[in-house]
Amino acid sequence: MRITINGTAHDVDVDVRTTLLDLCREHLGLTGAKKGCDHGQCGACTMLVDGRRINACLTLAVMHDGDEVTTIEGLGTPDRLDPLQAAFVRHDGFQCGYCTPGQICSAKGMLDEVAMGWASHVSDDLDDVTLTDAEIRERMSGNICRCSAYPTIVDAIREVAGA
Amino acid sequence: MKPFDFARAENVEAALAAGAAGARYIAGGTNLIDLMKLQVETPDRLVDIGRIGLDTVEEHDGGVRIGALVPNSDLAAHSTVRSRYPMLARALLAGASAQLRNKASTGGNLLQRTRCYYFYEIAARCNKREPGSGCDAIQGFNRIHAVIGGSASCIATHPSDMAVALRALDATVVTARSGGEGRRIALDDLYCLPGDTPQIETILDPGELIVAIDLPAPPPGRQAYRKVRDRASYAFALVSIAAAIAVEDGTITSARLAFGGLAPMPWRDPAVEAALVGQPAGTAAFEAAADALLADARGHGHNDFKITLARRTLIATLRDLAG
Numbered sequence: 001m002r003i004t005i006n007g008t009a010h011d012v013d014v015d016v017r018t019t020l021l022d023l024c025r026e027h028l029g030l031t032g033a034k035k036g037c038d039h040g041q042c043g044a045c046t047m048l049v050d051g052r053r054i055n056a057c058l059t060l061a062v063m064h065d066g067d068e069v070t071t072i073e074g075l076g077t078p079d080r081l082d083p084l085q086a087a088f089v090r091h092d093g094f095q096c097g098y099c100t101p102g103q104i105c106s107a108k109g110m111l112d113e114v115a116m117g118w119a120s121h122v123s124d125d126l127d128d129v130t131l132t133d134a135e136i137r138e139r140m141s142g143n144i145c146r147c148s149a150y151p152t153i154v155d156a157i158r159e160v161a162g163a
Numbered sequence: 164m165k166p167f168d169f170a171r172a173e174n175v176e177a178a179l180a181a182g183a184a185g186a187r188y189i190a191g192g193t194n195l196i197d198l199m200k201l202q203v204e205t206p207d208r209l210v211d212i213g214r215i216g217l218d219t220v221e222e223h224d225g226g227v228r229i230g231a232l233v234p235n236s237d238l239a240a241h242s243t244v245r246s247r248y249p250m251l252a253r254a255l256l257a258g259a260s261a262q263l264r265n266k267a268s269t270g271g272n273l274l275q276r277t278r279c280y281y282f283y284e285i286a287a288r289c290n291k292r293e294p295g296s297g298c299d300a301i302q303g304f305n306r307i308h309a310v311i312g313g314s315a316s317c318i319a320t321h322p323s324d325m326a327v328a329l330r331a332l333d334a335t336v337v338t339a340r341s342g343g344e345g346r347r348i349a350l351d352d353l354y355c356l357p358g359d360t361p362q363i364e365t366i367l368d369p370g371e372l373i374v375a376i377d378l379p380a381p382p383p384g385r386q387a388y389r390k391v392r393d394r395a396s397y398a399f400a401l402v403s404i405a406a407a408i409a410v411e412d413g414t415i416t417s418a419r420l421a422f423g424g425l426a427p428m429p430w431r432d433p434a435v436e437a438a439l440v441g442q443p444a445g446t447a448a449f450e451a452a453a454d455a456l457l458a459d460a461r462g463h464g465h466n467d468f469k470i471t472l473a474r475r476t477l478i479a480t481l482r483d484l485a486g
Contacts, residue, residue, distance in 0.1 A: 016169040016209075019196070039197050040263060052236075052265045058193045059266065062169055063211050110261060118240045121256045121396065126245040141396035142260025 001065035005030065006074025014061055021045045021056035024071060032072035032101045036144070043143030046102040046109075047071050053109025055142075072101035075108065084108055087156035095147030103143045107157045110139045114161070131161050164199050171211040175339055175374065181210035182370035183341035188212050190232055190268035193259075194275040202285055203276075203292055217374055220244065228337075229376040231270030235325065236261065238269060247381045250405045253388035254328035260397050270373035273326050273336070273353070274365065277319035277427075278399055280304065290316045291361040306465040307399065310473070311457075312426035317361030318463060319427060321354065322399050326429040328388055329376060331405035331421035337375040340368060347377075354428035361427075382419045384409025389480045390423070391472060400424035402473045408439070408484040415439045415448060415485055422456070425473055432456060444485040449478045 002011050005028065014023055021038075024030040024047075033056055036044035040058040047056045048070040076082035084104050087093070094100045114135075119126040122138045129135070136154050145153065170186070172178035182188060186208035189195055198204035217230035220241045227243055238244055239255035259267065267275075281287040281299040288297035300308055300318055308318040330350050339345040353365050367373075386407045392398040403423035409416045418439040422430040434455040442448035453474040460470045 016167065017164045038200065040193060040260075043260065043262060046262055053262050054266045055193070055262045058196050058263075060169070060189075060192065060196065062171075063189070063192065063213060065171070106262065109265075113236070113261065116240070118236065119245070119252070119256060121253075123256075126249060126252055138396050139261055142262045 001062060003061070003064050003066070004068045006070060012061070016060060016062050018061045019057050020047065020049075020059050020061050020064055020069070023061040024056065024069075030071050030073050033105070034098055034101060036099065036102075041144070042099070042102075043106055044099050044102040046106040046143065048105055048109055051109070051112065053106050070105070070108075072105055075104065082108070083160050084156065087160045088153070091152045091156040091159065092149070093153040093156040094145070094149050099143060099145045099147075103140070103145065103153055106140060106143045107160070110136075111157075111161055113139070131158075133158065136161075165202060165205045167199075167206055168208045169211070170208070171213075172215050174215050175217070175372070178210055178212045178215055179339055179341040179370065179372055181208070182372060184208070185370075186210040188372060190271045191234070191266040192271075193263050193267045194271065198276060198283075201283060203283060212372070223377060225380040226378040229269055229378065231268060231373045231375055233269045234265055235259070235267045235269065235272060236264040238325075239264070248328075248332060248378060248386070250386035250388045250407060251325070251328040251332060251378075253386075254324040254390075254403075254405060257388060257390045257400075257403070258324035269325070269376055272323055273329075273350075273373065273376075274367075275323060276364075278322045279308065279319035282319060291319060291357070291364075294360070294362045301463055304465055305463045307401070307424075308463060308466050309426050310460045310462050310466055310469045311430060312356050312428065313461075314357045314359065314361070316359050317357035317427065319357070319361065320424055321426070321428050323429065324388070324390060324400060324403060324423055326350070327400075327403055327421045327423035328405040329378070330429040330431050331407060331419045332378050332381065333419075335377040336373055337377060338367065339372045339374050341370055345374065346371075350376075350429075351431065357427050382407040382409070383417045385484045387480060387484055389476060389483075391476055402469060402476045404476055404480045406480050406484055408444075408481065410444045410485045413443055415442055415444050418452075420452070420477075422473070422477075425460075425469060434458075439481070444481075446478075449481040449486075452481065453477045 034044035036042035040055040045056040187206040334350040390403040407419040438451040
């Protein structure tokens with residue numbers, strides 16, 4: 001199978017049990033995405049597949065033949081940070097940092113969902129979305145931070161959203 | 164995870180052929196892969212149906228036809244769903260996390276398995292996972308379990324929010340079968356109560372594939388989906404209610420109500436709706452509806468609170484929509 005990760009095509013031949021997360025971490029050396037719970041509950045493994053945020057631990061690599069995947073390594077580099085990465089640094093949106101790659105990939109996907117006009121559970125109007133702090137918290141509820149850096153994570157995302 | 168064979172189907176026919184040969188269908192995989200990691204599910208063969216189409220929402224016969232592979236997030240965001248079936252959009256948005264909704268399919272959501280702790284723990288006894296082994300939930304930690312529709316074999320709840328709204332909306336499941344006609348199955352008829360066979364959850368034949376969900380025109384009145392849970396977000400329902408209520412001149416003229424978190428299936432009881440229609444919109448009718456819903460409700464200790472919670476949530480929902 002062929003999978004494109006961060007713009008680079010990889011021809012891979014892996015055990016069908018290999019998750020997309022394990023393919024990246026164990027076979028391709030992309031250890032940015034983290035394995036937290038490995039059951040889709042913590043969000044540390046969040047990647048963008050064809051532009052949509054998903055839990056990479058709950059999908060098999062073989063289900064992604066031909067897909068384009070973006071991990072935290074593909075968003076920015078230490079010299080050229082993505083605006084979300086820079087904002088997380090500026091606002092100290094982490095403590096230990098383990099959940100941060102997932103938080104940032106998730107925030108990236110979330111801002112695209114807002115741009116498409118997708119409502120959330122806390123939206124008063126399904127047709128008119130304004131990205132309040134309550135909206136950010138609801139939309140990021142699939143990403144757990146055990147250090148509880150939530151206030152500064154919200155600060156970072158709010159700044160990038162221009163909300 | 165146990166080893167398995169994997170293939171990808173390019174179209175419905177290929178999927179059905181694989182299904183007829185014993186392969187399990189995998190679409191979003193968010194529930195199945197989770198269960199395979201725990202060896203609760205141990206399929207020998209998987210067929211990936213993620214690219215066989217069936218991923219559009221289309222106007223159909225005064226209502227809509229939802230392809231079985233439409234992701235939950237896309238369904239919630241669809242303009243027709245938002246405008247005509249807001250309880251469905253609300254139910255979807257109340258479920259899971261954004262990452263899961265982006266992957267989970269409509270058909271898979273209907274067929275997801277219970278989140279009963281003992282079903283998930285292979286060291287525990289569970290009649291659903293291992294028929295005849297017993298049920299550790301009935302005498303165990305059963306805070307999240309059923310108060311309606313359970314049996315001496317199983318008190319697991321169906322976890323879906325989406326299915327609760329679909330049941331209130333009179334959805335029909337459209338299937339395809341290898342070597343035979345597909346079926347149209349009212350969602351009212353899809354699920355089975357546990358009885359002494361809790362491992363049988365639906366009337367679908369082995370290899371039968373859900374291809375679409377049909378919704379008729381929406382019911383009259385205002386719609387809501389109200390969900391009560393232990394956390395404000397990303398948690399399963401303790402009690403949830405999908406409701407559409409119409410009131411004219413102070414009298415309830417139409418009522419559609421379905422319930423999540425209470426039963427082994429998304430629950431709907433004609434007696435609840437009968438207690439409302441034709442009655443003045445007010446506390447007496449709301450109380451009568453709650454009495455009808457909970458007449459046979461029975462707690463198992465930790466989940467006794469659900470009976471009171473369901474009553475209060477129903478009355479509050481009715482008051483919001485019709486009061």
